[in-house]
Amino acid sequence: MKIATFNINGIKARHAALVDWLKEADPDVALLQEIKSIDEGFPRELFEDLGYAVETHGQKSFNGVAILSKLPLEDVTRGLPGNESDEQARWIEATVVGERAVRLCGLYLPNGNPVEFDPSGAPIREGKYGYKLDWMDRLHARATQLLQSEEPVVMAGDYNIIPQDEDAAKPESWRRDALALPESRAAFRRVLNLGFTEAFRAKVTGPGHYSFWDYQAGAWQRNNGIRIDHLLLSPQAADLLRNVEIDKDIRGREKPSDHVPVWIDLEA
DNA sequence: ATGGCCGGTGGAACCGGA
Numbered sequence: 001m002k003i004a005t006f007n008i009n010g011i012k013a014r015h016a017a018l019v020d021w022l023k024e025a026d027p028d029v030a031l032l033q034e035i036k037s038i039d040e041g042f043p044r045e046l047f048e049d050l051g052y053a054v055e056t057h058g059q060k061s062f063n064g065v066a067i068l069s070k071l072p073l074e075d076v077t078r079g080l081p082g083n084e085s086d087e088q089a090r091w092i093e094a095t096v097v098g099e100r101a102v103r104l105c106g107l108y109l110p111n112g113n114p115v116e117f118d119p120s121g122a123p124i125r126e127g128k129y130g131y132k133l134d135w136m137d138r139l140h141a142r143a144t145q146l147l148q149s150e151e152p153v154v155m156a157g158d159y160n161i162i163p164q165d166e167d168a169a170k171p172e173s174w175r176r177d178a179l180a181l182p183e184s185r186a187a188f189r190r191v192l193n194l195g196f197t198e199a200f201r202a203k204v205t206g207p208g209h210y211s212f213w214d215y216q217a218g219a220w221q222r223n224n225g226i227r228i229d230h231l232l233l234s235p236q237a238a239d240l241l242r243n244v245e246i247d248k249d250i251r252g253r254e255k256p257s258d259h260v261p262v263w264i265d266l267e268a
Numbered sequence: 269a270t271g272g273c274c275g276g277t278g279g280a281a282c283c284g285g286a
Contacts, residue, residue, distance in 0.1 A: 061276055111286060174286095258273090
């Protein structure tokens with residue numbers, strides 16, 4: 001079962017490129033982020049025509065996540081539990097049933113910038129940065145619940161976390177950024193420490209592997225990238241991991257997203 | 269060394285992103 005995550009940066013601007021990539025890569029499942037569309041505005045027929053079931057959790061203008069699946073989707077839920085007043089569309093779950101049933105979570109973790117610092121130089125947990133860390137606490141809680149099923153679980157998406165310095169071409173330029181602050185990295189590690197495996201690092205070591213290149217400052221041409229799109233696997237899913245890849249070439253095409261797809265192949 | 273973009277909204281600039 002090939003499962004991909006892809007921050008498409010707007011379905012209206014990206015549907016043609018997305019269809020092209022789906023035809024070539026042929027994933028069984030695509031977890032999409034930043035659809036930037038309400039559910040009614042999502043061009044679901046384009047993907048149904050390719051044989052995908054479509055489940056969306058959108059909102060107007062910003063955020064929004066979706067799941068495309070060639071296999072049936074069951075028990076779809078929308079929204080990350082833990083804060084009823086959070087109206088941002090950043091989390092969707094469904095169970096996909098192939099040879100094995102896999103619980104899928106598609107997520108778009110808050111960016112968290114800008115960060116304000118107190119006079120001692122410590123980041124202040126408020127505003128967008130506070131929202132990010134609070135959201136990660138809720139992610140930790142949901143991840144804890146999901147582990148209790150002892151079934152294959154895949155939590156994949158745009159985590160907006162640079163896990164280690166080796167995951168950035170210029171780590172020094174991210175020191176005071178919400179994507180790389182020690183507190184952000186620690187919150188990410190706390191989820192891993194529950195027992196999740198980060199799929200890419202289970203297969204590939206060393207620097208130079210990125211999933212995002214800014215539109216600005218010629219970041220793509222200079223390979224000034226960061227690796228922030230991740231697939232986290234429960235122990236039962238990690239047992240099934242066959243392969244993981246980053247579809248880097250997508251970034252060099254016409255009208256690309258600033259992110260590229262990352263995918264795993266599971267024995268499921 | 270520095271600055272450089274893009275999508276959505278709404279119909280001009282502005283917000284948000286990372």
